[in-house]
Amino acid sequence: xxxxxxxxxxxxxxxxxxxxxxxxxxxxxxxxxxxxxxxxxxxxxxxxxxxxxxxxxxxxxxxxxxxxxxxxxxxxxxxxxxxxxxxxxxxxxxxxxxxxxxxxxxxxxxxxxxxxxxxxxxxxxxxxxxxxxxxxxxxxxxxxxxxxxxxxxxx
Amino acid sequence: xxxxxxxxxxxxxxxxxxxxxxxxxxxxxxxxxxxxxxxxxxxxxxxxxxxxxxxxxxxxxxxxxxxxxxxxxxxxxxxxxxxxxxxxxxxxxxxxxxxxxxxxxxxxxxxxxxxxxxxxxxxxxxxxxxxxxxxxxxxxxxxxxxxxxxxxxxx
DNA sequence: TCGTGTGGTTGCATCATAAAACCAAATGCC
DNA sequence: GGCATTTGGTTTTATGATGCAACCACACGA
Numbered sequence: 001x002x003x004x005x006x007x008x009x010x011x012x013x014x015x016x017x018x019x020x021x022x023x024x025x026x027x028x029x030x031x032x033x034x035x036x037x038x039x040x041x042x043x044x045x046x047x048x049x050x051x052x053x054x055x056x057x058x059x060x061x062x063x064x065x066x067x068x069x070x071x072x073x074x075x076x077x078x079x080x081x082x083x084x085x086x087x088x089x090x091x092x093x094x095x096x097x098x099x100x101x102x103x104x105x106x107x108x109x110x111x112x113x114x115x116x117x118x119x120x121x122x123x124x125x126x127x128x129x130x131x132x133x134x135x136x137x138x139x140x141x142x143x144x145x146x147x148x149x150x151x152x153x154x155x
Numbered sequence: 156x157x158x159x160x161x162x163x164x165x166x167x168x169x170x171x172x173x174x175x176x177x178x179x180x181x182x183x184x185x186x187x188x189x190x191x192x193x194x195x196x197x198x199x200x201x202x203x204x205x206x207x208x209x210x211x212x213x214x215x216x217x218x219x220x221x222x223x224x225x226x227x228x229x230x231x232x233x234x235x236x237x238x239x240x241x242x243x244x245x246x247x248x249x250x251x252x253x254x255x256x257x258x259x260x261x262x263x264x265x266x267x268x269x270x271x272x273x274x275x276x277x278x279x280x281x282x283x284x285x286x287x288x289x290x291x292x293x294x295x296x297x298x299x300x301x302x303x304x305x306x307x308x309x310x
Numbered sequence: 311t312c313g314t315g316t317g318g319t320t321g322c323a324t325c326a327t328a329a330a331a332c333c334a335a336a337t338g339c340c
Numbered sequence: 341g342g343c344a345t346t347t348g349g350t351t352t353t354a355t356g357a358t359g360c361a362a363c364c365a366c367a368c369g370a
Contacts, residue, residue: 005179005204005328011267013256014186014249022179024160024358031169034294040317049160050359055318065261077367078316086259091294092282093255094169096248101168104241106220112166113299117286124297125287127247130280131272139189139246142279144268160359179327195348205328210349232336233347 020064021090025049025057027097030066030083030090038070038080066090092127099126175219176245180204180212182252185221185238185245193228193235221245251282 007015007022021027025047032046044054058081061067066087070080098115103126105111115124129137162170162177176182180202187201199209213236216222221242225235253270258281260266270279284292 007179009265011265012183012186013253013260013266013268015183016260016266017252017256018179018182022177022182024162024173024177027173027177028167028170031167035299041315044317050361051318052320052360053358056357065259076316088294089255089259092284093248093251095284096251096282097172098168100244100248101172104220104244105168105171110164110166111168111171112302113168114302115297116300117290117292118296118298119290120286120288121300122287124292125285125289127251127282127284129247129250129282131275132277132280133275134280135272135274137272137279139243141273142270143273144190145271145276147267147269196346199348205330206349207329207351208327211327231347 017093020066021061021093023057025053026061026066027090027094029054029057029061030087031094033067033081033083033087034091034094038082039078040081043081061087095124096127172248175221176216176248178212180208181216181221182245182249184209184212184216185242186249188222188236188238188242189246189249193225193237194233195236198236216242247282250279254281 007019010016010019021030028047029043032043037043037046040051040054040058043049043058044051047054058067062069062081064086065084067081068084070082072078072080095115101111102108102114116122117124129139129142131137131141162174165171165174176185183202184198187198192198192201195206195209195213198204198213199206202209213222217224217236219241220239222236223239225237227233228235250270257263257266257269271277272279284294284297286292286296
């Protein structure tokens, strides 16, 4: 099979993340979900995407434990899609993407919104990588290391 | 036309980022580049991807100003692909993806590496969103606001 | 009951991707 | 210089993914 390569079995955590949300629409769906969208039609009209693709993506996100279906909320018999904790955990990824665009986009004037601190209305600070003890780290200050030692007691 | 939708003209910065690096391979190429890979063959053998796709992705990344071609480095007449500042600016995105996987992956035992502080060898701290004044912000503490002044473009 | 809105699924046409074959320039070896 | 090999791709072809439109089932309202 020629199958679009899946990174499901890959050992790199970046690849594993991309396997779940590395397509064109998933992160945008999650973004809208973080803003409170829940219903199929809401996603469809807000994102302007084809309904079959939306359906496939929603199911994929549910399968990955990022969204879950909830029976209702406004009393109607319809279904809703709400973020799980794992889904809400993608928030830093979205912030990182947004900040990257804000900093490096070739046409920043086309960016319509800024992410602000709700209390003060001021833009949020850039994400920083810090050590356990709080030291600010540059990319060069970090490295990847093999995992400690997975205890595999059960076979 | 049916064309795979491009987010190039979208006003959402998340969508704009995804337009540049939202496909299956781009972020992995960047990850390897951050680790020092430069040559076509290095990327190809490390990532195990088809050469035509790699070629297309490299050109796309160059077009987006994320990579640039450099004439040599070891004296040979071949070409290299090196990250621009814009390319190195994706680092927080990769860290966010990695940390999301580390925290929520269904099979964390399959993750082979951890990102550590080079000096101490200890895992880096989770990325945090903070306000200008340093207050720690949760997703609920943030909101998007229309950009300060300039004109708005396509919605 | 009929009509309508919501929430999808099904069929195509087209695009992107993957694997392998092919190719040209650069390099290594003699 | 001559020849095989490596490097760095492009071309070819098959298949999966995407996009659009049509269709359908169910809920809801009149």
